[in-house]
Amino acid sequence: MGTSRPRRSCLAVPGSSVKMLGKAQGLPADMVFLDLEDAVAPLAKPEARKNIVAALNEGDWAGKTRTVRVNDLTTSWTYRDVVEVVEGAGPNLDCIMLPKVQGADQIAWLDLTLTQIEKTIGLPVGVIGIEAQIENARGLVNVDAIAGASPRVETIIFGPADFMASINMKSLTVGALNPDYPGDPFHYILMRILMAARMHDQQAIDGPYLQIYDVDGYREVAKRAAALGYDGKWVLHPGQIDAANEVFSPSQSDYDHAELILDAYDYYTSEAGGKLGAVMLGDEMIDEASRKMALVVAAKGRAAGMSRTSTFTPPE
Ligand code: GLV
Numbered sequence: 001m002g003t004s005r006p007r008r009s010c011l012a013v014p015g016s017s018v019k020m021l022g023k024a025q026g027l028p029a030d031m032v033f034l035d036l037e038d039a040v041a042p043l044a045k046p047e048a049r050k051n052i053v054a055a056l057n058e059g060d061w062a063g064k065t066r067t068v069r070v071n072d073l074t075t076s077w078t079y080r081d082v083v084e085v086v087e088g089a090g091p092n093l094d095c096i097m098l099p100k101v102q103g104a105d106q107i108a109w110l111d112l113t114l115t116q117i118e119k120t121i122g123l124p125v126g127v128i129g130i131e132a133q134i135e136n137a138r139g140l141v142n143v144d145a146i147a148g149a150s151p152r153v154e155t156i157i158f159g160p161a162d163f164m165a166s167i168n169m170k171s172l173t174v175g176a177l178n179p180d181y182p183g184d185p186f187h188y189i190l191m192r193i194l195m196a197a198r199m200h201d202q203q204a205i206d207g208p209y210l211q212i213y214d215v216d217g218y219r220e221v222a223k224r225a226a227a228l229g230y231d232g233k234w235v236l237h238p239g240q241i242d243a244a245n246e247v248f249s250p251s252q253s254d255y256d257h258a259e260l261i262l263d264a265y266d267y268y269t270s271e272a273g274g275k276l277g278a279v280m281l282g283d284e285m286i287d288e289a290s291r292k293m294a295l296v297v298a299a300k301g302r303a304a305g306m307s308r309t310s311t312f313t314p315p316e
């Protein structure tokens with residue numbers, strides 16, 4: 001269930017802002033994460049926990065995945081964040097996001113803590129998922145173990161701002177290419193995370209783009225992640241939501257083409273179609289691998305609510 005949740009656009013909502021907690025409910029993001037971490041000042045965290053519990057219980061989040069980002073495990077806040085939010089709003093919560101994850105032990109801690117709380121408040125054990133944010137070198141090196149540390153893990157998320165700081169990357173523009181480097185400086189990191197996520201059938205999510213009014217810049221960075229296979233990207237501002245939903249959905253022609261391949265391959269491999277394994281569809285040869293690629297695109301299109309504009313007609 002967890003990995004089938006749409007997460008093309010993942011909206012950050014500071015838990016300290018009652019106004020934004022209200023506004024977020026009406027925005028077309030696939031997923032929201034109500035933040036207790038870096039968007040909330042230390043002195044505002046206790047109040048933010050209360051705001052988040054109230055917003056989850058009393059708000060209308062229909063159609064959205066509801067996640068809360070707690071503070072990382074090097075702080076003193078994490079256990080209170082988890083206990084207060086899950087005890088207070090567990091039935092109205094889908095996932096806990098753990099930032100700056102460095103090793104499998106941290107996921108194991110969260111898994112056990114969630115199990116205890118679920119038993120205490122009468123929720124099915126395992127119902128609350130985990131989203132793991134990779135934000136430093138140690139987390140990236142350990143990402144396979146992190147992804148495999150609990151069946152609750154639904155996503156692995158790249159946190160580029162903290163990551164760039166942690167590896168001394170010489171740039172302040174998160175996610176942007178650097179003219180001093182003849183390639184994409186984020187390619188390895190994104191791919192490393194994607195491999196770990198896919199090894200465990202999890203989603204891979206790209207992090208924020210901080211120039212919130214530069215929607216073209218956002219789109220460019222998002223397209224690179226989508227091209228690799230990423231499922232979605234964070235949005236920090238309502239203006240980025242449409243771009244995310246569009247970039248992480250297939251184009252209409254790719255969606256139509258994928259559905260066409262599926263129908264054609266289904267027909268040609270059947271008795272009526274001649275039990276063929278490799279056939280020509282127009283100018284293109286399709287086989288079992290084409291079917292698998294088409295399934296991915298078709299699934300993304302169906303999840304995005306797209307409809308076909310063409311159909312396959314078997315030859316006379
Ligand atoms: C997000 O948390 C980031 O550090 O980029």
Ligand code: MG
Nearest residue numbers: 135159161162
């Ligand atoms: Mg961060």
